[in-house]
Amino acid sequence: MNLQIIVGSTRVGRRSLQFSKWIEKTAKENKNLNVELVDLIDYDLPMFNEPVSPRYNPDRKLEGDVKKFLEKLAKGDAYVFVTPEYNHSLSGVLKNALDYIAYELDKKPAAVATHGSVGGARAAEHLKMILSECRAVIVPINLHFNHFIDSNIDEEGNLIKDLKELAYGPHTTVNTMLEELTWYGQALKTAREQ
Numbered sequence: 616m617n618l619q620i621i622v623g624s625t626r627v628g629r630r631s632l633q634f635s636k637w638i639e640k641t642a643k644e645n646k647n648l649n650v651e652l653v654d655l656i657d658y659d660l661p662m663f664n665e666p667v668s669p670r671y672n673p674d675r676k677l678e679g680d681v682k683k684f685l686e687k688l689a690k691g692d693a694y695v696f697v698t699p700e701y702n703h704s705l706s707g708v709l710k711n712a713l714d715y716i717a718y719e720l721d722k723k724p725a726a727v728a729t730h731g732s733v734g735g736a737r738a739a740e741h742l743k744m745i746l747s748e749c750r751a752v753i754v755p756i757n758l759h760f761n762h763f764i765d766s767n768i769d770e771e772g773n774l775i776k777d778l779k780e781l782a783y784g785p786h787t788t789v790n791t792m793l794e795e796l797t798w799y800g801q802a803l804k805t806a807r808e809q
């Protein structure tokens with residue numbers, strides 16, 4: 616099963632990358648998962664300006680990085696969408712990327728992983744609504760990280776020992792979220808193939 620972790624910040628000095636790497640590293644402990652970081656910084660997506668909503672445009676012709684991005688997303692069976700909270704919502708760069716989606720997320724599970732002063736809670740609620748409109752299946756457990764990233768996750772994505780050992784802390788939540796995604800990912804993949 617292909618699990619994609621979408622890195623939803625492209626800002627210079629972004630903290631979302633090490634946060635995403637921690638999720639990636641944790642997910643890779645499950646050898647049944649084929650885990651991949653999909654970093655929006657690798658795709659030059661212009662501001663969405665197509666004349667018709669992608670889902671309702673039979674004449675849509677994909678080119679360049681938009682094509683590359685959507686073909687990549689289509690290969691996923693389950694997703695973690697990572698975003699910081701900017702002005703009480705998700706990042707603009709992630710919202711723009713999501714506006715390109717037509718059928719790529721249909722009947723596939725998605726979790727949101729957010730960070731910010733209140734764990735990115737407000738961004739998470741917006742992001743879940745948007746993903747639902749993109750026809751993804753939102754899993755019940757999502758991750759809200761309200762600790763300072765720099766002092767708690769290193770550049771390689773290692774969570775500090777104290778948080779790893781904290782009962783009901785982020786280490787527990789990330790694992791529960793990944794278990795849920797794996798369960799729904801396998802169930803929905805089987806159902807789609809049937």
Ligand SMILES: Cc1cc2nc3c(=O)[nH]c(=O)nc-3n(C[C@H](O)[C@H](O)[C@H](O)COP(=O)(O)O)c2cc1C
Pocket residue numbers: 624625626628629630631632699700701702703704730731732733734735
């Ligand atoms: C434009 C902007 C708006 C922000 N708005 C919020 C906010 O509404 N709530 C919050 O908790 N943090 C807010 N922050 C703080 C970010 O969540 C924090 O800087 C985080 O590290 C940004 O993620 P990034 O480093 O991956 O870009 C904001 C930061 C920026 C740059």
